[in-house]
Amino acid sequence: MKLDPASYAAVASRAECLATAEEMEAALDRMATELTARLADKDPLVLCVMTGATIVTGQLLPRLDFQLRLDYIHASRYQGQTRGGEIRWHYRPSASIRGEHILILDDILDEGLTLKQIIDACREDGAASLTTAVLVEKEREHACSADVVGIRVPDRYLYGYGLDYKNYFRNARGLFAVADCDR
Numbered sequence: 508m509k510l511d512p513a514s515y516a517a518v519a520s521r522a523e524c525l526a527t528a529e530e531m532e533a534a535l536d537r538m539a540t541e542l543t544a545r546l547a548d549k550d551p552l553v554l555c556v557m558t559g560a561t562i563v564t565g566q567l568l569p570r571l572d573f574q575l576r577l578d579y580i581h582a583s584r585y586q587g588q589t590r591g592g593e594i595r596w597h598y599r600p601s602a603s604i605r606g607e608h609i610l611i612l613d614d615i616l617d618e619g620l621t622l623k624q625i626i627d628a629c630r631e632d633g634a635a636s637l638t639t640a641v642l643v644e645k646e647r648e649h650a651c652s653a654d655v656v657g658i659r660v661p662d663r664y665l666y667g668y669g670l671d672y673k674n675y676f677r678n679a680r681g682l683f684a685v686a687d688c689d690r
């Protein structure tokens with residue numbers, strides 16, 4: 508569904524900035540340092556979890572100054588809504604995973620159900636090792652944890668840096684929480 512320009516502007520005007528672009532860049536720097544320590548000698552296969560992880564992947568990879576390869580994996584459970592449902596698999600690169608040191612990159616760990624299913628899938632497909640990294644983690648319980656986290660924020664509905672609100676705002680420069688009335 509499309510958001511009309513007036514509604515788009517109203518959502519943006521009511522949203523609260525939780526982290527500026529500068530703070531998100533600092534989070535990406537910290538992630539790069541931690542991932543370099545873990546993976547620089549592993550020739551990892553990086554899996555970008557589509558679609559939300561496109562921004563963190565694009566911003567993080569140039570900060571990783573070592574040998575790696577990039578592929579993607581696509582499982583989603585929000586479908587443009589603000590509450591998650593059943594996981595839908597769109598692409599699972601099973602044949603490429605066996606024997607590889609896998610780095611799963613996602614934009615957010617919320618309930619953790621998406622990451623848990625992706626971890627289970629990569630184990631089932633024979634990954635040699637698994638490292639997980641998320642740009643944002645909500646302060647709440649999760650079905651699984653991530654090894655590397657960029658920034659931790661309160662449990663509100665977020666957009667920006669890859670995170671969408673009704674399929675919009677992935678390009679927002681900063682991390683924003685929508686107002687309760689927009690949730």
Ligand SMILES: O=P(O)(O)OC[C@H]1O[C@H](OP(=O)(O)OP(=O)(O)O)[C@H](O)[C@@H]1O
Binds near residue numbers: 582585622
């Ligand atoms: O921890 P969870 O509660 O499972 O939520 C996290 C997942 O939700 C979002 O994906 P979404 O299904 O919205 O697809 P998208 O990447 O296309 O936005 C996000 O990109 C994570 O993959």
Ligand code: HPA
Binds near residue numbers: 617671
């Ligand atoms: O807070 C969120 N915002 C956008 N996408 C999401 N997917 C899980 N949680 C969120």
